[in-house]
Amino acid sequence: MMKKSLSKKLALLLAGAMAVGMFAGCGSDNTEDTSGDTANATDNEDSGDAESSGGGYTDYSGGFDETVTIQIPVYDRAFEGWDVTDNYYTKWVQSEFGDKYNVNVEYVAIGRTTEVQDYMQMIAAGTAPDIIMHYDMPQAVNYYNEGAMQNLDYDELAYYAPDFYEATKDAINTYGTLDGENAFLFAGRNAIYYNYVTLIRQDWLDQVNMEMPTTLDELEEVAKAWKDAGLGTIGDQLIDSSFTYFYGYLTDDQLSNEEELAQYLDLNVAPFTWEPTKEYLQRRNQEYNDGILDPEFYLNSTSDTDWKADFVAGNVGTYSFYISANTDVISALLANNPDAKLSVLPTTVTATGKGPYYEYPPYGMIMGINSKTSDEERAAVYMYLNWLIQPENLMKMQYGEEGKTYNLDENGVAVPVTGYTGEEALSQNSNKDYYCLVQEMGVDYGSEELNYQANLRTLAPEGYEYLVEESYNYNKETEADGIVTPVFTATVESSSEYATDLAAMWKEFYVDCITCAPDEFEAMYEEYCQEYLDGGYQEILDEKAELYADGQYISGN
Amino acid sequence: MAKTKVSKVHSRGNQKLYFKKCWQLYVLMILPMLFILVFKFGAYSGLTIAFKDYKVAKGFSGSEWVGLEIFEKIFAKRDFGKAVFNTLYLNILDLIFSFPMPIILALILNEIRCKWFKRVSQTLLYLPHFLSWVIIGALAYQLFSLSNGVVNVLIENMGASPIPFLQEDVWWLISYIFIGVWQTMGWGTIIYLAAITNVNPELYEAARVDGANRWKQCLHVTLPCIRSTIVILLIMNLGKVMQGSFERVFALYNAKATEYSTTIPVLVYRWGIEGGKFSDATALGLFQSIIGLALVLGADFIAKRLGEEGLI
Numbered sequence: 075m076m077k078k079s080l081s082k083k084l085a086l087l088l089a090g091a092m093a094v095g096m097f098a099g100c101g102s103d104n105t106e107d108t109s110g111d112t113a114n115a116t117d118n119e120d121s122g123d124a125e126s127s128g129g130g131y132t133d134y135s136g137g138f139d140e141t142v143t144i145q146i147p148v149y150d151r152a153f154e155g156w157d158v159t160d161n162y163y164t165k166w167v168q169s170e171f172g173d174k175y176n177v178n179v180e181y182v183a184i185g186r187t188t189e190v191q192d193y194m195q196m197i198a199a200g201t202a203p204d205i206i207m208h209y210d211m212p213q214a215v216n217y218y219n220e221g222a223m224q225n226l227d228y229d230e231l232a233y234y235a236p237d238f239y240e241a242t243k244d245a246i247n248t249y250g251t252l253d254g255e256n257a258f259l260f261a262g263r264n265a266i267y268y269n270y271v272t273l274i275r276q277d278w279l280d281q282v283n284m285e286m287p288t289t290l291d292e293l294e295e296v297a298k299a300w301k302d303a304g305l306g307t308i309g310d311q312l313i314d315s316s317f318t319y320f321y322g323y324l325t326d327d328q329l330s331n332e333e334e335l336a337q338y339l340d341l342n343v344a345p346f347t348w349e350p351t352k353e354y355l356q357r358r359n360q361e362y363n364d365g366i367l368d369p370e371f372y373l374n375s376t377s378d379t380d381w382k383a384d385f386v387a388g389n390v391g392t393y394s395f396y397i398s399a400n401t402d403v404i405s406a407l408l409a410n411n412p413d414a415k416l417s418v419l420p421t422t423v424t425a426t427g428k429g430p431y432y433e434y435p436p437y438g439m440i441m442g443i444n445s446k447t448s449d450e451e452r453a454a455v456y457m458y459l460n461w462l463i464q465p466e467n468l469m470k471m472q473y474g475e476e477g478k479t480y481n482l483d484e485n486g487v488a489v490p491v492t493g494y495t496g497e498e499a500l501s502q503n504s505n506k507d508y509y510c511l512v513q514e515m516g517v518d519y520g521s522e523e524l525n526y527q528a529n530l531r532t533l534a535p536e537g538y539e540y541l542v543e544e545s546y547n548y549n550k551e552t553e554a555d556g557i558v559t560p561v562f563t564a565t566v567e568s569s570s571e572y573a574t575d576l577a578a579m580w581k582e583f584y585v586d587c588i589t590c591a592p593d594e595f596e597a598m599y600e601e602y603c604q605e606y607l608d609g610g611y612q613e614i615l616d617e618k619a620e621l622y623a624d625g626q627y628i629s630g631n
Numbered sequence: 632m633a634k635t636k637v638s639k640v641h642s643r644g645n646q647k648l649y650f651k652k653c654w655q656l657y658v659l660m661i662l663p664m665l666f667i668l669v670f671k672f673g674a675y676s677g678l679t680i681a682f683k684d685y686k687v688a689k690g691f692s693g694s695e696w697v698g699l700e701i702f703e704k705i706f707a708k709r710d711f712g713k714a715v716f717n718t719l720y721l722n723i724l725d726l727i728f729s730f731p732m733p734i735i736l737a738l739i740l741n742e743i744r745c746k747w748f749k750r751v752s753q754t755l756l757y758l759p760h761f762l763s764w765v766i767i768g769a770l771a772y773q774l775f776s777l778s779n780g781v782v783n784v785l786i787e788n789m790g791a792s793p794i795p796f797l798q799e800d801v802w803w804l805i806s807y808i809f810i811g812v813w814q815t816m817g818w819g820t821i822i823y824l825a826a827i828t829n830v831n832p833e834l835y836e837a838a839r840v841d842g843a844n845r846w847k848q849c850l851h852v853t854l855p856c857i858r859s860t861i862v863i864l865l866i867m868n869l870g871k872v873m874q875g876s877f878e879r880v881f882a883l884y885n886a887k888a889t890e891y892s893t894t895i896p897v898l899v900y901r902w903g904i905e906g907g908k909f910s911d912a913t914a915l916g917l918f919q920s921i922i923g924l925a926l927v928l929g930a931d932f933i934a935k936r937l938g939e940e941g942l943i
Binding site: 581 | 686687689690708709710772776778798885886887889902904905906907908909
């Protein structure tokens with residue numbers, strides 16, 4: 075009896091609480107969102123006004139009347155002992171730029187490997203920084219389509235950030251509009267490719283008396299010799315994003331077929347059903363079955379250091395990564411194998427013997443302005459970008475304090491001081507995550523030779539300059555083989571709809587295709603292709619073909 | 632006896648007195664109640680996005696209503712059926728293997744007479760419960776991976792060929808269940824041990840007088856006395872058959888053994904957190920909860936039919 079009445083009461087209480095919770099939730103949401111909407115509406119009206127009055131922008135060069143707070147995103151790469159939002163350089167920005175214009179510059183940390191999750195959650199919570207950024211177009215378009223970015227007025231940008239606009243206007247005018255609206259800003263990029271290197275164990279090559287391989291066939295011969303000598307295998311990792319694995323398998327026909335390139339080239343979606351992928355998988359399958367590929371390559375995740383650990387432990391003889399002066403891979407390898415010698419693998423080690431590579435579009439970071447950012451904040455953000463792109467500020471942001479963190483050599487190129495530990499010490503990647511908003515590669519010395527000299531110093535670990543030099547020379551040889559991904563000027567809806575599911579399928583399928591027995595390969599690949607197409611890829615291909623036919627794309631070359 | 636208690640509580644004067652005496656207890660209750668109201672019930676309004684085309688920048692109320700469109704969409708997705716099947720499959724296997732273990736273990740522990748040994752072994756059994764799945768996953772790969780795993784190195788040194796504990800679908804499933812049993816069994820004994828201490832010692836004495844040995848006492852005294860506890864826990868576990876731990880699958884996942892690792896929580900994570908499609912993820916979560924609720928109610932109904940007390 076007691077039990078029954080008690081449980082009834084309890085149920086009533088729970089139901090009541092639930093209802094209250096629901097209504098309470100709805101209520102607060104309503105108010106919040108309407109305010110957001112009105113803010114948006116006023117934004118649009120204001121920018122409309124500004125346009126109609128022919129550029130009647132308020133001049134803030136004397137500073138804002140009331141303190142304006144802007145939030146600038148910065149990638150957090152979890153460098154030890156480095157606080158991305160509060161350090162010598164953020165304070166320097168505040169005192170040099172912020173205090174001068176009455177702007178409060180706050181930095182917001184975005185996890186480098188979780189950036190999309192971080193951004194989406196912040197956008198949902200309304201706490202995203204004023205700049206919303208991403209390195210690749212498809213995700214930038216996603217942010218825009220989520221309604222997270224406001225439409226821009228490029229005249230306003232030119233007014234508040236004349237130098238920034240001047241430096242990046244080509245990219246802005248070519249790539250900035252989406253579905254007919256001005257959506258994006260871009261940082262500049264003096265693209266270099268020789269910072270991505272594949273190290274190979276020169277001492278292993280010497281041990282088996284073989285020359286440096288120049289094609290994939292030769293590398294496989296080397297790996298077989300390594301296997302016979304009991305040394306190690308070719309290293310690799312699980313490919314789960316940035317799909318460029320098939321570039322070395324592209325034939326001239328495919329490269330000259332623009333429609334095919336537009337359909338299949340996509341960093342976010344693997345072209346599983348495309349011929350080059352089949353060839354890639356088949357080749358890898360053979361390598362796997364010959365025992366010359368790391369048999370557990372799929373346990374090495376890209377966001378982790380598993381491959382590096384394999385290389386350092388001497389299990390694999392090759393390792394690809396972005397080299398930088400303070401990398402620990404060489405010292406760790408030498409600690410384990412004091413006799414290890416290293417070289418760089420030529421870029422022609424591909425199936426075709428050419429060196430095709432993902433050629434960056436002529437812009438760096440893609441940025442949009444948060445839809446909740448007010449007019450004054452937007453002006454302050456533009457002013458910040460313009461301030462940061464000034465050569466002396468860029469120099470300081472990238473290299474620090476002359477005489478402390480760097481010195482100038484006879485050519486005027488900065489030479490970083492290694493091991494500086496004072497408060498002016500830079501982050502492990504030379505503060506790139508601050509200056510990447512205006513210029514991907516930092517200071518431009520005006521000539522390729524000087525830029526190379528400068529990069530050499532930030533890229534090469536001491537005593538290993540030859541690695542960067544080798545890489546530079548190899549890249550020089552294959553410079554003409556770059557492939558620029560065509561960009562669509564309208565949203566590819568199906569791509570954002572299916573990209574994550576297809577990425578999950580890709581991982582599953584491609585590992586199966588590589589690790590199966592060679593005689594099972596054909597049937598397995600066929601079956602997976604069908605499943606992949608059914609899983610959304612056919613829709614993406616169709617939609618892209620349609621956009622291509624409509625001419626809604628910007629050619630890569 | 633129960634009846635007199637009820638009448639006491641129901642008379643108003645006594646209730647006041649009772650309140651005066653125990654108000655501190657109610658004050659203590661406020662914080663956990665607030666927690667539940669704010670974080671459990673307060674979050675319910677978010678469920679509306681399962682019926683909306685939710686755009687993060689527009690917010691809950693700014694997004695458009697689309698009716699059951701989202702549900703239609705997710706039901707048609709390739710991984711949906713697979714995820715439902717795997718979730719049920721993994722959890723039913725888990726129920727079969729993980730559910731009886733704590734009971735067996737509790738019965739065994741109960742029979743141990745050596746006090747220090749009982750305490751030490753109990754503590755050791757609890758320990759895995761406090762390890763996060765991330766750590767257990769890393770440990771599992773250190774122990775069981777094909778080329779570098781300690782266990783496989785041992786197996787190889789003994790002349791046998793290595794076993795793909797985590798890198799082949801069926802083996803992965805076995806490892807998944809085994810590691811789960813290992814992690815949860817010690818912690819699960821706590822409730823049963825508590826229930827066992829409540830068993831009236833006179834019953835054992837009576838059984839002994841009747842000539843029952845310890846095995847028979849265990850079977851005919853201890854087990855029947857903790858039956859209602861077992862049933863309640865079983866009902867609660869049945870409600871989880873549609874859930875399953877996300878971390879557990881995620882920590883043990885690798886790209887080679889994927890047959891059983893697409894479960895509902897994994898899909899919710901992939902769609903919602905990785906893909907940013909919050910509507911899809913919410914709809915899937917809601918679907919999962921409703922099935923879970925139906926399972927609990929069903930189990931409760933059956934339990935009551937069988938003469939047990941039930942949960943509600």
